[in-house]
Amino acid sequence: MTFALSDELNDSIISAMENQDEKFLLDAQAEQLIKVSQNPLSADDNNYYEIPEWTPSDGYSVRESFVNNLHSPLAKEELQEILHSGRGVFKNFRNVLKKYPEIDKRWHIYKYRIMSARINDWYNSLREIWGLEKLEQFQESDESFVSDDFSFDKYDSKKEKDEILLHINAALYEKDDNIPEEIKEAITQKTLNQLEKQDFKEEIGFICRSLSDDFAGCITASPILENQEEIMVLTSLFVPEAFRGLGIATELISRLFSELQTNGKKWILMPIIITPELLEPLLTRMGFKKIRYGYMAEIL
Numbered sequence: 232m233t234f235a236l237s238d239e240l241n242d243s244i245i246s247a248m249e250n251q252d253e254k255f256l257l258d259a260q261a262e263q264l265i266k267v268s269q270n271p272l273s274a275d276d277n278n279y280y281e282i283p284e285w286t287p288s289d290g291y292s293v294r295e296s297f298v299n300n301l302h303s304p305l306a307k308e309e310l311q312e313i314l315h316s317g318r319g320v321f322k323n324f325r326n327v328l329k330k331y332p333e334i335d336k337r338w339h340i341y342k343y344r345i346m347s348a349r350i351n352d353w354y355n356s357l358r359e360i361w362g363l364e365k366l367e368q369f370q371e372s373d374e375s376f377v378s379d380d381f382s383f384d385k386y387d388s389k390k391e392k393d394e395i396l397l398h399i400n401a402a403l404y405e406k407d408d409n410i411p412e413e414i415k416e417a418i419t420q421k422t423l424n425q426l427e428k429q430d431f432k433e434e435i436g437f438i439c440r441s442l443s444d445d446f447a448g449c450i451t452a453s454p455i456l457e458n459q460e461e462i463m464v465l466t467s468l469f470v471p472e473a474f475r476g477l478g479i480a481t482e483l484i485s486r487l488f489s490e491l492q493t494n495g496k497k498w499i500l501m502p503i504i505i506t507p508e509l510l511e512p513l514l515t516r517m518g519f520k521k522i523r524y525g526y527m528a529e530i531l
Contacts, residue, residue: 306327452487
């Protein structure tokens with residue numbers, strides 16, 4: 232007997248696969264799952280079907296795969312320690328993710344797609360037996376848009392300049408064992424003094440916040456000279472460490488480029504002073520070219 236794999240049934244099968252205490256069969260006629268402990272039935276590949284197997288080893292493997300492909304340094308380090316701890320891995324993994332709500336959301340999306348792909352393979356094998364065409368495979372990668380997880384609002388210098396300076400200060404003073412503390416403090420203070428003295432009357436940009444209203448990044452730009460208003464200089468680009476690796480910087484740059492293009496701007500410069508090495512691959516992908524004093528990009 233054939234049955235349709237609806238979204239509701241797919242979700243029910245995922246829940247059953249993760250339940251290591253109960254065995255379930257799929258009732259094809261009713262298109263629902265039944266507990267074997269409550270109904271002494273066995274699979275007959277006609278009325279009752281065994282659902283795909285999902286073992287603790289599978290659960291560990293999907294977590295390991297997710298962490299290996301994670302680009303958020305803080306979360307990745309903590310989760311790797313949990314995976315290598317050998318005790319209470321699943322519980323501790325869940326507890327760590329509570330500290331990173333956006334990454335937790337992506338984890339559930341990732342796991343859902345992996346498990347749905349396995350269900351899809353199982354269902355296609357049955358459809359082949361039934362003489363039906365296979366269904367399209369689920370994507371296993373997390374392609375969710377960062378705009379679903381964060382809000383991006385236009386920058387208001389009167390209200391948000393102090394907040395940006397606070398976070399840039401934290402970024403400039405990030406731990407670096409190769410630089411003496413007094414040197415870091417001097418460089419940080421010098422940079423902040425320069426930023427605070429700048430009076431950018433036409434400064435534009437975007438502020439990113441998480442769904443829980445935490446500051447998650449910013450980008451700002453301003454005309455570099457009064458008589459060359461088509462040339463902009465990037466005055467800030469920053470994403471807190473806890474939110475890195477989620478595509479926020481890419482989205483911020485894309486939105487700024489779009490805004491600058493709308494305003495008739497042609498060029499944007501990014502000085503070395505606000506260009507950490509970790510941004511270089513991203514800048515190259517976004518069309519920036521390295522020059523003597525930083526980076527430049529043409530607004531197309």
